[in-house]
Amino acid sequence: MRRERLEQLLRGDDETSAAALAALRSGASYVVWDGTTPAQSLAGVYGRRLRHTLQKGIETSGLEQAVQHLNRYGGPVRLSQIRATDGAWIFMLFLDQDGSTLVACTGVRQTQPGPPPSDAC
Template identity: 35%
Template sequence: MTRDDLSELLAEQTQACGPAREALLSGGTFGVWSGLVPTNQLFRTYRTRIRIAQKRGRATLGLTETVGLLERTEDELLRIGWIDTTDRAWAFTLFLNAKATTVLACAGVALSLHEMS
């Protein structure tokens, strides 16, 4: 998947999608894994990540919203993508359909203890 392809898939699915798209278009690193993961596994993993981020005082974008979307999604297999900002301050996780033609949700976690600008 190219940078342009991925940027076209990022709309307003969650509040993190806009900043993720900006990070991508600003030269951030990105990728999409080829494997598929069941949504129920992703739901449990990312529900735990909310607690970890809160405990560590990390700012998040769209993480709670994404977990809600994963919880409501039936037993689908999803592909996971990522975008890191050029300054490595934020990491975004993307949840795409199995064919990687649609972004269902996007979540961001600050890698440093600063707020998103």
Template identity: 40%
Template sequence: MNRADLAEMLNQQTTACEPAKAALLGGGDFVIWDGIVPGQQLASIYAARHRRARKRGTKTLALSATVDILTQHSTAPLRIGCIFTPDRTWAFMLFLTEDARVILACTGVRKTD
């Protein structure tokens, strides 16, 4: 997948899509990993990450909405991707359909020093 195709898929799935798209178009690194993960497993993992982020005060974007979307797609096999801001202060996790043609959700997490 190329940068332009990925940018085109980042719409308004969550509020993290716009800053993820800006990071991508601003030259940030990105990857879409091979393999699939069950939606139910991702929903559980990201629900736990959401709890930890709130407890630690880690800044996130659309993590709660992403957990909701992953829960709605719990029976689907999903593909994962990531976009980093050029300065690597933010990582945006992408959750795509198995064929990687549609982004279902996007969340951002600010890296801590």
């Protein structure tokens, strides 16, 4: 999928899509994988991730809404990922089967590595 097409799909009015679009326009890397997965299966997986991130205090964007959208969506979805150029955020996009519609979008802040231990070589 071309970058311009992915940008078009992200032109929604929610905060997470806007952040993913900004990352993409800033040169973020992205991938759209072949194949599909049942949306309800992914809703279960991302529901567990939601609980995990809440327990660990990991910052997310739109994760709860993505789980809700996946639960309501009846068809299979294609997965796509956008990785911000600074590595601070990774966005997961859930597209319809032919990649023409954005079903849901979520982002998770990545933990930044701290300084090396003082006894490191």
